[in-house]
Amino acid sequence: MVVLAKAELEQIALPAAAPPTADVRAVDLSAAPGAGRAAAARALVAACEEQGFFKVTGHGVPQELVRAVEAAAAGFFALPQAEKEGGAGEPVGYAAAAASLSEPSSPLRELLEEYAAAVRRMACGVLELMAEGLGIEPADALSRLVADAESDNMLRVNHYPPAPRPEQQAGRLLTGFGEHTDPQIISVLRSNGTTGLEIAGRDGAWAAVPPDTDSFFINVGDALQVLTNGRFRSVKHRVVVSSERSRVSMIFFGGPPPGERLAPLPQLLGDGGRSRYREFTWKEYKSSSHKGRLVDNRLCHFEN
Ligand SMILES: C=C1C[C@]23C[C@@]1(O)CC[C@H]2[C@@]12CC[C@H](O)[C@@](C)(C(=O)O1)[C@H]2[C@@H]3C(=O)O
Numbered sequence: 001m002v003v004l005a006k007a008e009l010e011q012i013a014l015p016a017a018a019p020p021t022a023d024v025r026a027v028d029l030s031a032a033p034g035a036g037r038a039a040a041a042r043a044l045v046a047a048c049e050e051q052g053f054f055k056v057t058g059h060g061v062p063q064e065l066v067r068a069v070e071a072a073a074a075g076f077f078a079l080p081q082a083e084k085e086g087g088a089g090e091p092v093g094y095a096a097a098a099a100s101l102s103e104p105s106s107p108l109r110e111l112l113e114e115y116a117a118a119v120r121r122m123a124c125g126v127l128e129l130m131a132e133g134l135g136i137e138p139a140d141a142l143s144r145l146v147a148d149a150e151s152d153n154m155l156r157v158n159h160y161p162p163a164p165r166p167e168q169q170a171g172r173l174l175t176g177f178g179e180h181t182d183p184q185i186i187s188v189l190r191s192n193g194t195t196g197l198e199i200a201g202r203d204g205a206w207a208a209v210p211p212d213t214d215s216f217f218i219n220v221g222d223a224l225q226v227l228t229n230g231r232f233r234s235v236k237h238r239v240v241v242s243s244e245r246s247r248v249s250m251i252f253f254g255g256p257p258p259g260e261r262l263a264p265l266p267q268l269l270g271d272g273g274r275s276r277y278r279e280f281t282w283k284e285y286k287s288s289s290h291k292g293r294l295v296d297n298r299l300c301h302f303e304n
C-alpha cells in the first residue's frame with residue numbers, strides 16, 4: 001500500500017536550546033559482498049544496539065529512480081487540493097488531516113511502486129546482514145518477514161509545507177510528525193534534503209539528523225525490538241518543522257504478514273533464556289496500537 005500524506009502540525013514546548021547534531025553511523029552496503037561483509041554486519045548490529053538508527057550508503061537503489069519519484073511526489077503535492085483529493089481508493093491514497101483518500105495519476109503510482117520494490121529489496125539485504133551480524137540462522141530469519149507476498153509493507157510519502165515564521169509560533173516549536181517509534185520491523189527513510197528529522201538517544205535527549213540525499217536512513221521498529229528480545233531498540237523520532245523549505249520524505253515500512261507470530265528469536269534469548277515479550281501476532285499488535293496515541297509506548301502491553 002502507498003500513502004501520500006500531508007503533515008499534521010502540532011505545537012510543543014520550545015526547547016531551551018537547539019538540539020545537537022546526531023552522530024549517525026554510516027554503513028557502506030557496497031562493501032558487503034566481499035571482505036567487508038563481516039565488518040558491515042558488525043557495524044549494523046552496533047548501530048541497532050546503540051541508537052536503533054543508522055544510514056546506508058552504497059545501497060544500490062538507483063539515484064535516477066529516487067530523484068524521479070521525489071520530483072513526481074513534489075509535483076503531486078503542488079497540485080490544487082481538489083485534484084489531490086479527487087477520485088478514491090487504494091492502493092494509493094492521499095491522506096490529508098481527515099485521511100481522505102484519492103487516486104494519484106497512474107504514472108506516479110507506477111513510479112512509487114517501482115521505488116517501493118527497490119527499497120524493499122535493499123531492506124531485505126540489510127535484514128540479512130543483520131541476521132549474519134547477530135549470528136542467527138537461517139540467513140532469512142528476519143528478511144523473510146518483509147519479503148513475503150503477505151508482508152504488511154507500506155510506502156508513505158510525507159509532505160511538510162514550510163512552517164509559519166517563528167514569530168507567529170508564539171514560543172512554541174511545530175512538529176509535523178510528533179514523537180513516536182515505528183511499529184514495524186524496519187523503516188527506510190529519505191528526504192529531499194530538508195532538515196527536521198530528530199532522534200532521541202537512550203537518555204531521551206533529542207538530536208537533529210543532518211539531511212543526506214544520497215543515503216537512506218534506517219530505523220529499528222518495535223517488531224525488531226521484540227524479535228531481538230530488546231537487544232535492538234526501536235528509535236524514538238519526530239519531525240520538527242522549522243524550515244522555509246518544504247520537506248518531502250519517503251518512508252518504506254517493512255511489516256510482517258498479519259498472522260505472523262512475533263516473539264524473541266530463540267537464538268537471542270541468552271543464557272537465562274528469559275523472553276522479555278510474550279508472543280503476539282502482527283495483527284494483534286496493530287490493533288492494539290490503533291487504540292492508542294502516536295506518542296504512546298506500544299510495546300509495554302506485550303512485555304512479560
Ligand atoms: C496513532 C497511530 C498512527 C500510526 C498508527 C498508530 O496507531 C500508532 C503508530 C503510528 C504509525 C507511526 C509510523 C508510521 O508513520 C505509521 C503509518 C504506522 O505504521 O504507525 C503511523 C500510523 C498512522 O499514521 O496511521
Ligand SMILES: O=C(O)CCC(=O)C(=O)O
Pocket residue numbers: 156158177182189191197237238239249250251
Ligand atoms: O517524514 C519523516 O521524515 C518521518 C516520518 C515518520 O517518522 C513516519 O512517517 O513514521
Ligand SMILES: [Fe+2]
Pocket residue numbers: 180181182237
Ligand atoms: Fe516514524
